[in-house]
Amino acid sequence: MTDPRLTPLAASLPDTVPFVGPETQERRMGRSFAARLGANENVFGPAPAAIAAMRKAAEEVWMYGDPEAHELRQAIAAHHGVDPAHIRVGEGIDGLLGLLVRLTVGPGDWVVTSEGGYPTFDFHVTGFGGRIEQVPYDGDRVDTKGLVERAGWTGAKLVYIANPDNPMGGLHDAATIREMIEALPADALLVLDEAYVEFAPEAERPEIDPADDRVIRFRTFSKAYGLAGARVGYAIGPAPLIAAFDRVRNHFGLSRISQEGALAALSARDHLDHVLTEVAAARARIAAIAHDNGLMPLPSATNFVAVDCGGDGAFARRVMEGLVARGVFVRMPGVAPLNRCIRVTAGREADLDAFAKALPQALEEARIAP
Numbered sequence: 001m002t003d004p005r006l007t008p009l010a011a012s013l014p015d016t017v018p019f020v021g022p023e024t025q026e027r028r029m030g031r032s033f034a035a036r037l038g039a040n041e042n043v044f045g046p047a048p049a050a051i052a053a054m055r056k057a058a059e060e061v062w063m064y065g066d067p068e069a070h071e072l073r074q075a076i077a078a079h080h081g082v083d084p085a086h087i088r089v090g091e092g093i094d095g096l097l098g099l100l101v102r103l104t105v106g107p108g109d110w111v112v113t114s115e116g117g118y119p120t121f122d123f124h125v126t127g128f129g130g131r132i133e134q135v136p137y138d139g140d141r142v143d144t145k146g147l148v149e150r151a152g153w154t155g156a157k158l159v160y161i162a163n164p165d166n167p168m169g170g171l172h173d174a175a176t177i178r179e180m181i182e183a184l185p186a187d188a189l190l191v192l193d194e195a196y197v198e199f200a201p202e203a204e205r206p207e208i209d210p211a212d213d214r215v216i217r218f219r220t221f222s223k224a225y226g227l228a229g230a231r232v233g234y235a236i237g238p239a240p241l242i243a244a245f246d247r248v249r250n251h252f253g254l255s256r257i258s259q260e261g262a263l264a265a266l267s268a269r270d271h272l273d274h275v276l277t278e279v280a281a282a283r284a285r286i287a288a289i290a291h292d293n294g295l296m297p298l299p300s301a302t303n304f305v306a307v308d309c310g311g312d313g314a315f316a317r318r319v320m321e322g323l324v325a326r327g328v329f330v331r332m333p334g335v336a337p338l339n340r341c342i343r344v345t346a347g348r349e350a351d352l353d354a355f356a357k358a359l360p361q362a363l364e365e366a367r368i369a370p
Contacts, residue, residue, distance in 0.1 A: 016123060026225055033328065034354045038329040042222075053261055061249060065255045065259050076197060085242065085243070091233070093218060100191065101127075105128050105129070111158040113132060114142050116339075140168045144161065159189070170299060188214075199223070208236075210237060218233060221262045224275055224303070227268075283303075286305040286346065287305060293360055309366075313336050327358070
């Protein structure tokens, strides 16, 4: 049943949840997961300084957060060596993507993205009446040339790419991203989602002039900084576009606690280095567990590893479901041929012990299923 007060566009949309959370699955199962390895959270947690800053801010939570996020915006700008006019802070990359789409995409406008890529971007485009052109992956990598070519055919306003990539974990080097920017059609804007960029080799992170009006980049405190629950992200882009976010954003959407936590996290370089070391070790162990079970791990520049289960999507789903039934939360890509894989977050030792124990059982069960 549809509420008659909805707009025609809203009434035409399906009820969609891009990601089913582990809490939803736990409620269905009536028990908690032993290992939470499906949401690509930073299980190593935020810096102690960030926790202390948030605890202190909680004492003042009766006050709204600064609607301009002035101190955080200044600190992020200094971190990147850019003018604050090129920075916009918001409620995670997801929230900022929604604002960008609202600003740039009208009913019937085309955007280009990858088939099987990040579904929340598609969710926002559909919600504002845009049309989506999806380009298949080239093997297990985003087809950068295909995205650019399809943008030319459709006259797309936005071209979305995650680099490093979610859900497959791969990385295009800086030169490839630069070539993509140079080849874009004149009226297209590259939406470069860099949620996992801190995990990538520094030499492969493209240097992009923030004033370049062909690109807007998105970063987050959810991954390497361990603040997924605080919902803090930011955009880096040309000043006129960044300023336009003020026309549509929720000015009190970023809490005082979140702002203080992110501000402290940004300065805690030693903790970030610790997280990067732990993630590298966890990726290596996931790869070893995969090899021990006759499976193939894909190269990763993120805090997760996509593991090729060696069959089709139905087989990988049975493996995933077998892991979930044994208390290990993992996810898998949504379309073929990517969905031959499961995706495993870099976990703590105990998390990966649980994964290593459950995987052989899940595989055996999946192989004998009809």
